[in-house]
Amino acid sequence: MGREPIDAAAAILGGASSVFVLSGAGMSTESGIPDFRGPQGLWTKHPEAMKMFDLHAYVGSADVRRAAWRVRREGAMMGAEPNGGHRALVGWERAREVRIATQNIDGLHQRAGSSDVWELHGTFWESMCLSCDDRRPISETFARLDEGEDDPLCHACGGILKSATVAFGQQLDPQVIQAAALASASCDVALALGTSLMVQPAASLCDLAVDNGHPLIIINAEATPYDDVAEVVVNDVISTSLAAIDDVIARP
Numbered sequence: 001m002g003r004e005p006i007d008a009a010a011a012i013l014g015g016a017s018s019v020f021v022l023s024g025a026g027m028s029t030e031s032g033i034p035d036f037r038g039p040q041g042l043w044t045k046h047p048e049a050m051k052m053f054d055l056h057a058y059v060g061s062a063d064v065r066r067a068a069w070r071v072r073r074e075g076a077m078m079g080a081e082p083n084g085g086h087r088a089l090v091g092w093e094r095a096r097e098v099r100i101a102t103q104n105i106d107g108l109h110q111r112a113g114s115s116d117v118w119e120l121h122g123t124f125w126e127s128m129c130l131s132c133d134d135r136r137p138i139s140e141t142f143a144r145l146d147e148g149e150d151d152p153l154c155h156a157c158g159g160i161l162k163s164a165t166v167a168f169g170q171q172l173d174p175q176v177i178q179a180a181a182l183a184s185a186s187c188d189v190a191l192a193l194g195t196s197l198m199v200q201p202a203a204s205l206c207d208l209a210v211d212n213g214h215p216l217i218i219i220n221a222e223a224t225p226y227d228d229v230a231e232v233v234v235n236d237v238i239s240t241s242l243a244a245i246d247d248v249i250a251r252p
Contacts, residue, residue, distance in 0.1 A: 005232050005233065005234045006234065006241065006244045006245055006248060007248055008231070008232045009217050009219075009232045009234060009241075009245050010245045010246075010248035010249045011248075012189050012215050012217060012231060012232065013092075013189060013191070013217070013245060013249065014248075014249040015188075016096055016187075016188035016189045017096050017097065017188055018096060018097040018098075018099070018186070018187045018188045018189075019092065019096055019097065019098050019099070019187060019188065019189055019190075019191055020099050020101070020183050020184045020187035020189070020190045020191070020205075020209060020214075021089060021098060021099065021100040021101070021102075021190075021191045021192075021193060022100075022101050022102075022103070022180075022184075022190070022191070022192045022193070022195060022202065022203075022205050022206060023100060023101075023102045023103065023104060023109070023192075023193045023194055023195065024102075024103045024104065024192075024193065024194045024195025024196065024197075024199075024202075024220075025103065025104060025194060025195070026193070026194020026195065026220055026221055026238060027085055027086070027102070027104060027108075027193050027194035027195075027238060028080065028083075028104050028106055028108055028194070029194070030083040030084070030085060030237070030238065030239055031080040031081055031082065031083045031086075031106075031108060032076050032079070032080055033076045033077060033080050033104075033106055034076065035194075050168075051064050052064060052067060052068040052071060053167050053168055054167060054168045054169060055167040055168060055169030055170050056169055058160075058162060058167060059130065059160060062151050065151045065160070065162075066150045066151050068162070069141075069145055069150065069151065069152070072124070072138070072142075072163060073142055073145050073146075077105075077106055077124050080106055080108060081108075081111075082108045082109075082111050082112035083108075083239055084239030084240075084242070084243060085193065085194075085238040085239040085242055086108050086109055086111075086112035086114070087112050087113075088239065088242035088243065088246060089109070089112070089114055089242070090112050090113040090114050091246070093114070093115060097116075098114065098116065099116045099118075099180075099183040099187070100114055100116060100117045100118070101117075101118045101120055101180035101183070101184070101202070101205060102117060102118070102119055102120060102121075103120050103121050103195060103199065103202050104119075104121070105119065105121055105122055105123055105124040105163070105165045106124055107119075107123060107124065107125055118176045118179055118180045118183075119176065120166075120172055120176060120177065120180065120202050121165055121166040121172070121202075122163070122164045122165040122166045122173075123163075123164050123165065124138065124163050124164075124165060125137065125138050125164075126138055126163070126164035127140070127141040127161050127162065127163060127164060128161070128162060128163070128164040129154035129156060129157060129159040129160070129161055130159055130160045130161070130162060131154065131157050131158075131159025131160065132154060132156055132157040132159055134154055134155075134156040134157070135164060138163060138164075141161060172201065177201060180205055181205060181208055184205040184206070184208040184209045184212075184214075185208045185209065185211075185212045186212075187209060187214055188214060189209075189214055189215050189216075189217065190205075190206060190209035190210075190214055190215070190216045190217070191216075191217045191218075191219070192206055192216065192217070192218045192219070192220065192224070192226065192230075193219050193220070193238050194219070194220055194221075194238050195220060195224070196220070196222065196224055197218075197220075197224040197225055197226045198224070198225065203225075203226070206226050206229075210229050215230075215231035215232075216229060216230045216231055217230060217231060217232045217233075217234070218230045218232070218233045218234070219233075219234045219236070219238050219241045219242070220233075220234075220235065221235060221236070221237075222235070223235070
């Protein structure tokens with residue numbers, strides 16, 4: 001890894017009292033959760049799997065719902081643990097305010113100990129009814145799957161159940177995106193971690209930071225559409241990069 005971008009990122013972050021973080025799928029790949037669009041991503045290798053994340057297809061096909069529940073029940077999310085990248089952000093809270101807007105649904109930021117997290121795309125760990133919005137721990141729905149129900153319906157009203165995540169065709173929670181936008185616009189520095197910055201409106205949070213005069217740092221394995229407006233771009237592993245930044249900041 002070249003030291004120049006790390007040193008530059010450390011110089012910016014070391015003097016910041018508030019950091020806004022936008023995290024994407026690459027944040028959790030080190031925890032064993034595959035991304036969607038990368039070379040080994042779920043949608044890259046299995047394009048048909050996109051139907052599970054499309055609300056119209058999900059509502060219209062019991063077969064799609066059954067497949068989606070199997071993927072949820074057997075997927076990597078179940079055994080994933082926070083990695084060094086998640087823990088590094090927790091450590092930063094001892095010296096500065098860290099506000100995180102995550103595109104991830106895995107809850108790993110919270111499990112690592114981050115105190116201020118907005119889940120832009122919802123959470124995997126709850127099920128929700130598409131008719132009455134009844135919500136409960138997804139473990140209850142998994143128990144029904146284990147008992148033989150392959151397309152469980154809502155106990156409250158008989159409606160279709162899905163994970164409490166935002167599918168294509170669903171709107172983001174306006175209160176969540178508004179809170180994230182305020183944090184991005186008012187931070188000292190914005191940090192994009194493991195996101196392709198191709199999904200809106202999440203990527204527009206970086207625009208808000210830049211438009212308000214705040215430097216943008218991107219750490220991502222691949223190039224992004226925002227590299228040209230970023231102050232620093234690091235194309236490397238997130239946990240390794242954050243550890244290297246911390247080492248530079250800690251130098252006497």
